[in-house]
Amino acid sequence: MPFPFTLPTTSSVLLSDFFESATHPSLPLAATTKRSVLKDALKKHKRLTPRDQAAHLPAIQSAIVGYIPYLLALNAASGFGDVGIERVDLGVKNPLEVEWRSTLSATLPGREPPRPRLTGLHHETAFILSTLAYTYSLLARSQLRMLHEAVTLSNEQRTTAISTAMKHLLEANSIHKYLLSLPTVSAAKDAPPDIQPSTISAMASIALAEATLIVVSKDDPYAAAVSDDRNESNRDWMFKAPSIPKVRAHLFARICLAAADHAGQAQGLLGPGRIDADLVKYTADLQKTARGKAARFLAIDAELSGKTGEGLAWLQGARKELGLAFEVKDGQRKGLKGLKQSWQERREDKRIEKGGERGMDAGKLEETRVVEMLEAKWDKENSTINVQIVPPCEPLLASMPSGREYHSPQPYLPPQLDAGTLALMRAPPGPEERAFRGDEEDSGDEGYAGKRSEPVGAFPGSSHEYGRSGTSQSYY
Template structure:
């Protein structure tokens, strides 16, 4: 369940005010036009209903892919590198100033994140590439949603969705890794926490954790069984229990542990960063717990397949404790009241509605869904052990101390910097027509997007506006 990123928006600028080129005089004008299109696309995407944004991601990605090569052309001109086999003579007239709205920084409840002023082409490049990485993660999220809908996908649709989401995760990981390596040359940290080394490093670890967990989801039959069980249209009263080979169960456990380790690294990096969005911090912790709980579940399956039902139950109880839930079978659970069962059913229905409406589902990194799988297996194995096996259930803490090491599955991909094609470079040799003006965008800054004159916070003195930051008021 990828994190539900919010795409940032930006103000309009004209690159003609900051750069000039004697070899390719049309480059600043073309860059301004491409950025104006991207700015409009981002602002329109933001105003769309949450349920409609997934279908618009391809449009945002196309605008980003059109704009990013121009940024690298400017970067090549400033650094003296060649672009499409040509040298670009670029002169910096004055330092570039841009504004981007931060989406990963912490803000006061009810207020929109502020728009931060940034200087240098490097900041513009980092924010644009980060936005592209968010789009890849959101596309993976849209693909995975089809796996949890009430109408179960066919095996072919399931394989296609998982393959597409894995590809998107690895693409996002390559971008974040590239930005971390590039930021190693910085002497000072940027003003926006979104493009800081700590946050980009954490997002690189987070996307790798999610990509690793996807490899397990591809062959994990238990979530599908849970979805079928709560499907009202399912008329099967009896079905054959799912089977999973013993060797693969142990392999899946090690893959889940590797995912948990990546999430733990991301959590440590985010804790070192300042003013990070609390929802991202919580999501990272939930992903770490979910991945480790899955590892416990697969180790329990491995034990149950070997005839050690008591040990398998202990693994499942340990998995629930990792998720922060009460272990089924404890005295507290046996004494649970009817009200707690109603509360559980209400939470399950609420999560199902989130998936159906595509609003806020999976923000817990799949922790609640994994809890459903654990409950199903615990009920089944406990009944078997109470009536047939009657094995002792060892303490789960002892088993958790013997967990194996994680195993990596993916090899990180290298991000290939996009470059302008030769025809575009040749066309920019000609000077721009004096009658042509760069397209800066048709979308005007709305009141909620303009931070230059922030309103007074409710209950605060007028002089205290800078302490509360910009954004919309509560009323």
């Protein structure tokens, strides 16, 4: 399950205060209108409930895609470049100053993320394209959520949801890679943590790791069997046993190892203390889940070859890769560590039932349940039928094969202004023509669901007493 990014919000800006064009005087006003539509959409999105936010994502995507051609036209013209085949003369009256909510930065609990004032079009471009990439990741998340929330899904519906999510994640990866190719973005020294080159590169690796891991999820019958077994609405067990077809286990293991490599690269790029702790932990769990899946598929490959003892050793290695320190005997967790793990899983299940975000552990809990199901089944068979020796898992883990890439992401091609639209901007704006500034208030305090966030330690309902006055920039 992809990470649940929080989309940033931004301040209101009149671009004609910073840019003027002798050849296309309507361009700054038209760009301001498109940007204001996006600003309103982002602020409205933040006030929605989590369930309504998923349905609102296409509106965010449409608003960003509508603004990008005008932003890139301003960016190209300010650097004395051509917009398409047409020359645009653009003058910079003042450096662009804009505020963006830094949602990936590490903040104190209970505090809103900072909203720094940024100077330059390159920061605006970085935040706009990063927000579009986060939107694609959230669209992929909404597709995969259907696999967990829907009561019954046909094989065609399941395949369509997974394929659509994979396409969205690859698009997010391409956008991040495109951002890194922009010299003004990759060389920026004063950028906040959200749009620093190391963070953008990490986001590209995370998106590619998630898209790679989805490949095996499409044809992984074991995870689906565990999900059906835990689904109280499922009644298939009454008239048929779960069908577990043979899988290309060794190939799936190598694909999972490639995903683990990408997650490891992202983990090395996200410095602790700089980036949100939930994202850093998710990246570490993503690598553990990918390596745990790889060990589990190698166990399946060994078991299909009649090597049940070696398969059990691989499952022990999978538990080691997942970071599970408890012992399992006769299908039951033993010791205080096993008791603690069971308690954490029950707490996670209750949190999800109450509407909490699913997949914050990158699927580690689901993979743990699959490994335990196979270990209990094979251990029982090995004790009664095969009676094979279970070798130690450490030498097996050291002999893991190399990862195999599955995807070949295509480069991102941003939308451009067509010649007809650009030609219409040669006409000067009328005396009464003004840019749309948006319907949302331009406030730095954007509380969830329309409520102003309470300061830390404040009595509930007294947040108005802690606001800034009109003449002072201090809270006190």
